[in-house]
Amino acid sequence: MRLVNWFTPAIALGRIAWLRTVLYLFVILDMHAFVRDTRDKGEHPDLYQPLLLERLLHLPTPSVANTTALYIVLIVACLIGATNYFPRIAGWIVAPAFTWWVLIGMSDGKVDHDHLALVIALWVLPTVGGARRGRASYGDQTRSEAAGWAIRCIQICVIATYFLSSVAKLRSAGWALTWPGSAVLTWAIVRRPHPVGEWLLHYPWVLHVMQWVGIIGEFCSPVILWLKGRWQLFGALFFLGFHAANTAILLIHFLPTVVCWLAFAPLERIVPWFQARRSDHSGETEHEAEEGREAQQQAGA
Amino acid sequence: MRLGPVGKGLRVLVAVVGIGLLINGSVRASDDAWPFGPMSQYAMSVPDDAKIDYTRISAVTDAGTTVDVPLNIEGAGVARAEIEARTGEIVKDPSLLQQVADGWARKHPDKPKYVKLELIRDTTQLVKGRVEGPPTSQVLATWEVRP
Incomplete structure (x- = not known):
C-alpha cells in the first residue's frame, strides 16, 4: 500500500493551477520557437515519414488545412486553459492536439528527446478536478491525491528523461561504459561549431570530465524523487546547471523539460507567501504608527 | 481530497504501464516509438580516431x-x-x-x-x-x- 500511495501523494491544488498557466502558455511559446515547422510540413508533406503513433492511429498526412486548424485550436485552448477557467475541457483538447502537433514536427527522420515530460504533463493535468476556478485556484490549499498523481507523473517523466539518457548511452555501446571516455563532445562541437565549444576542443580532458559528470548525474537522477526540501532543490539546481552547460557548449537547451521541473516546486505556497508578506507589511506600518504616537506622547510629556 | 479505490487503482496502473513503456522503449525500441522511444540524443560512443x-x-x-x-x-x-x-x-x-x-x-x-x-x-x-x-x-x- 505504501508503494501505491507513493504514486498519489496529497498535494495542494494550487500547484496544479500554477502548472496549468505556465505549461499552457509554454505550449504557445513552443509552437513558435521549438516545434515550429509543423505548419511548414503541412505545406510540404513530401518529407513526411509518419511515426509509430501516427500509423497506429491512422492520423491524416499533414496538410495546410489540418495544420492550420490544429494551430488555431491549440492557441485558443491553451489561452483558455491558462486562465484556469474550464481547465479540464481546454486541457483535454490541448493534450491530443499538441501531441499530434509534435508528432508532425518530428516526422521527418529526426526526433527530439526533450518533449516527454511536457507532453505527459498535458495528458495528466486535465485528470485533476477542483472546486475553484480562475484566480481563486492559485491559492487553493486543498490537498488532493488526484493532483499528487498528476504531479508525480510529471516528476517521473522529468527524471526519466535523464535516467533513460544514461541507459541509451550504455545501450548504444552494446551495454558497455565507453561513452564517458569517448570523443562524443568533440564530435558534437565539430558539428556545431561556436566560440565556447571551439575553445574547449583544445582541452579534451575537460570534455571527458564533463562526460563523466553528465552520465553519473543522469544515472543517479532517480534519487531526486525521494529527496526532500533543500536536498531536492540541490538536485534540481544540478540539472539546471547541466542544461546551462549544454546550452553553452552544444546550443541544446531542453527548455520543454526544464519548465517541467516546476512540478517539484511548492508553487502552492506563492499565494500564501505573498498574502503573508502583504499583511506583515501592513502590520509593520501599524506598528510604526504606534511607535510614532508613543514618541509624540513622550515628546509631549 | 482522497481518491476512491477505482480512481487510485486506475491511476497507479496507468503510471506503472507508462513506466513499463518507457523502459521497453529505452531497452529495445527506436525513435519511431516517440514519446516512448530511447533518449538517444548524443548517446553514441565516438572513438578517438573517428x-x-x-x-x-x-x-x-x-x-x-x-x-x-x-x-x-x-x-x-x-x-x-x-x-x-x-x-x-x-x-x-x-x-x-x-x-x-x-x-x-x-x-x-x-x-x-x-x-x-x-x-x-x-x-x-x-x-x-x-x-x-x-x-x-x-x-x-x-x-x-x-x-
Whole structure:
C-alpha cells in the first residue's frame, strides 16, 4: 500500500493551477520557437515519414488545412486553459492536439528527446478536478491525491528523461561504459561549431570530465524523487546547471523539460507567501504608527 | 481530497504501464516509438580516431555566387538534421533537393535564386581524440534546379 500511495501523494491544488498557466502558455511559446515547422510540413508533406503513433492511429498526412486548424485550436485552448477557467475541457483538447502537433514536427527522420515530460504533463493535468476556478485556484490549499498523481507523473517523466539518457548511452555501446571516455563532445562541437565549444576542443580532458559528470548525474537522477526540501532543490539546481552547460557548449537547451521541473516546486505556497508578506507589511506600518504616537506622547510629556 | 479505490487503482496502473513503456522503449525500441522511444540524443560512443561528418548544401545562385544554404526553418525551410537523416535517399534521387531551392525561393523572394545545388560532406579526422587538420570535402549529389 505504501508503494501505491507513493504514486498519489496529497498535494495542494494550487500547484496544479500554477502548472496549468505556465505549461499552457509554454505550449504557445513552443509552437513558435521549438516545434515550429509543423505548419511548414503541412505545406510540404513530401518529407513526411509518419511515426509509430501516427500509423497506429491512422492520423491524416499533414496538410495546410489540418495544420492550420490544429494551430488555431491549440492557441485558443491553451489561452483558455491558462486562465484556469474550464481547465479540464481546454486541457483535454490541448493534450491530443499538441501531441499530434509534435508528432508532425518530428516526422521527418529526426526526433527530439526533450518533449516527454511536457507532453505527459498535458495528458495528466486535465485528470485533476477542483472546486475553484480562475484566480481563486492559485491559492487553493486543498490537498488532493488526484493532483499528487498528476504531479508525480510529471516528476517521473522529468527524471526519466535523464535516467533513460544514461541507459541509451550504455545501450548504444552494446551495454558497455565507453561513452564517458569517448570523443562524443568533440564530435558534437565539430558539428556545431561556436566560440565556447571551439575553445574547449583544445582541452579534451575537460570534455571527458564533463562526460563523466553528465552520465553519473543522469544515472543517479532517480534519487531526486525521494529527496526532500533543500536536498531536492540541490538536485534540481544540478540539472539546471547541466542544461546551462549544454546550452553553452552544444546550443541544446531542453527548455520543454526544464519548465517541467516546476512540478517539484511548492508553487502552492506563492499565494500564501505573498498574502503573508502583504499583511506583515501592513502590520509593520501599524506598528510604526504606534511607535510614532508613543514618541509624540513622550515628546509631549 | 482522497481518491476512491477505482480512481487510485486506475491511476497507479496507468503510471506503472507508462513506466513499463518507457523502459521497453529505452531497452529495445527506436525513435519511431516517440514519446516512448530511447533518449538517444548524443548517446553514441565516438572513438578517438573517428571521422566526423558534417553534411551541408552548397548553392550556385543566379547572381553567380556560391553560398552555403542555411539549413533551418527560416532559411530554406528544412533542417540540417532532416537532410542528414535522408542523405542516402537524396544520393539515390537528387531531385529531392528541388524542394530546398523551392523553400528558399518562397521564403526569400527578393534574394538570388539557387540554380545548382550540391550536397557536400565535410569530414574532420580525429587523432587521439583531437581534431587533426582542416576538413576534407566530398560532393555526394548534384542537382540542377528546375525553374
